[in-house]
Amino acid sequence: MKDPLVLGFVLIVVDVVLWRAAFPRNDTIRLLLRLVIFALLSALLFGSALSPFTPAPWPESPGRHLAAQILEVSWWLIGARLLTLSLDAAFRSRHWHRERLFQDVLGALVFLAAVVASLAFVLGLPVTGLVATSGALAIVLGLAIQSTLSDVFAGIVLNTTEPYHIGDWVSVDGVDGKVLEMNWRATHLLTSQGNVVIVPNSVAAKAKITNSSRPVALHGVSIALQISPEERPATVLGALERAVAGSNRVLQTPAPYALIKKTSINSIEYEVTVYIDDMGKSVVVTNQLYDLCHRHLAAAGIELWPLSVPRPPRHDASDSRQRLLSHVDLFRALKGEEIEALSKRLSRHEYEPDQVVVKSDEVTDYLMIVESGVLSVMVTGPSGPVESARLGPGDSIGEAGVLAGLPVQAQVTALTRALIYRLDKADLTPLLKSRPEIGQQMCHLLSQQQDSLRKLNTEIPVPVGTDRTLLEWLRDGMHKLHELTS
The missing domain is CATH 3.30.70.100 (Alpha-Beta Plaits)
Incomplete structure (x- = not known):
């Protein structure tokens, strides 16, 4: 018959290899294999004279006696570890696996019980005197690390009451961030600036906590x-x-x-x-x-101006139109006299809620600039109509038709009562002839808008079989539409 000591140490070595090599990769299968190995080790020890509940045999042979003690103590420690893993796998919810406090505290208690049991059963030490001595030592240590103990017990309260979980956006003690980790000492928060702030559990337990992730999706x-x-x-x-x-x-x-x-x-x-x-x-x-x-x-004519500061004079209607044009991206490079000249060409139009402003694929020969109200821009995507944007004061629509004769690739509808000014294509042509760089800038902005429509898989009416870029094609279209020289 083979020596039980040798077989016992072989089983322990196999268990350690599985643990250190993390093989198999599946945690549940690896735990089951380790439990099988522990069962074989238990059967081996209890089937021989090496019971972990009795002192090690062979006192007349110091070497074998010491090896037997090591084997029996190892049985207690391996059992404690497997018990901790089994409880963790059987009773904890998924997010608790990522919060280490209960796992650490439970593991410490189980290992402490295993150490005391191995000292009493294997080594035959008087546990009563040991407990009395350890109690006095625990009092001394408790006084020395009372702040740490406060964090531990506060962490137990936090994990029991669950005011937040891993991944929640919270505000703790004035710190806003995403919960990265909860352990036995502190909560780790990732702020919007990319910094990790560590809040001690004792502080978090006393602080006002705002959890922005509850209720979910609101x-x-x-x-x-x-x-x-x-x-x-x-x-x-x-x-x-x-x-x-x-x-x-x-x-x-x-x-x-x-x-x-x-x-x-x-x-x-x-x-x-x-x-x-x-x-x-x-x-x-x-x-x-x-x-x-x-x-x-x-x-709405409301200026953000405090009563204690002298208010500038109110703008008249012509000044309001000039200010509106200056806020449109297409006209930002224009000079004051050019803005003033264009503002006199604007025509005023009002729309009621749900009224269609521009139909899809309609070619407009005027530029529309929103003075007030909200417009909804709907485009046709792969799965049907989808809202691509909402327009407000200072936004414009119809650039494609005015510059290059392209249709509006969206349906524009008024969500609220809206006031819109129109600028006809004929009024824009003299400006493009006198300021060619303005036309180039407009083509660049229009090209960017068309690229945004492409991202929504909206068809752009660009001729097929040409090597020209969209920008070049728009520039040529503008020259032809407004009879500009190259």
């Missing part, structure tokens, strides 16, 4: 604006509601809203609140809201 974003009290609140609220309607990045349920937060002698504070389905969009949506509010307030 997060509020708010901005505040200070408006002069001279402006009528109903007019301001109407402009802010149109600004909110100008964003297609926010959820419509719950409905966004604007309200008066508080008033003072110098200003009235308004708050705009919208909801999004992903906290990763909060920065983009916040910046977009500020821009939309600024544009719609300006379109």
Whole structure:
């Protein structure tokens, strides 16, 4: 019969190899193999004189006696480890596997019990005296590491009550970030600046915690604006509601809203609140809201000017048209007298909600510039109509028809009451002849717009079988349409 000591150490070596080599790769299969090896080791020990519940045999042979002690103590430690892994696999939810606190604490308790049992059964040491001595030592250590113990017990409370999980966006003690890790000492947060902030569990347990990931797929974003009290609140609220309607990045349920937060002698504070389905969009949506509010307030004649500062004179209608043209990307390079000349050519048109402004594939011989209101731009994608953008004050549509005679590759509909100014193609031709660089800039901007439509798989009516780029084709189309010299 083979020596049980040799067979026992062979089984331990095999178990260690499986553990260190992480073989097989599947955790469950590897755990089952290790449990089988542990069962074989247990059968070997209990079937011989090497029971882990009795002192090691062969006291007359120091070498074999020491080897037997090592084998029996190893049985206790391996059993403790496998028990921890089995409990972890059987009773914990998936996200608990990533939160190490319970795994560490439970493992420590199991290993402590295994060490005490091996000292009592294998080595025959008096456990009562050991426990008394360790109790006094624990008091001394507890006083020395009381802050660490506070973090551990606070971590147990946090993991039990579960105010947040791995991957949640939270605000803890004034720190906003995404939860990366929760361990026995602290919570690790990844901020929007890309920094990792470590918040001790004792601080987190006492702090006010805001979890932006609950309920799922619903997060509020708010901005505040200070408006002069001279402006009528109903007019301001109407402009802010149109600004909110100008964003297609926010959820419509719950409905966004604007309200008066508080008033003072110098200003009235308004708050705009919208909801999004992903906290990763909060920065983009916040910046977009500020821009939309600024544009719609300006379109309503509301200037962000405090009462304590002298207000500049109000602009008349002609000045408003010039300011509107100067905000259009196509005309940013124009001089003041050129803007003034074009503004006199603008014609005013009003549209009611749900009224179609431009039909899909319609070739317009005029440029439309939004003065106020919100327009929806719908394009036809692979899966049907999809909203590509929403237009607000200062936005324009129809550049393709005015510059190169191309149809509008979208249907434009008024979402709210809208005021639009038109600039006819014939009024644009003299400017293109006198300022060729303006035409080049317009073609570049139009080329970028057409590229955006291509990303939505919208067909662009460019001739097939030509080596010219889209920009060159647009430039040639503009020259032919406006009878410009090359």
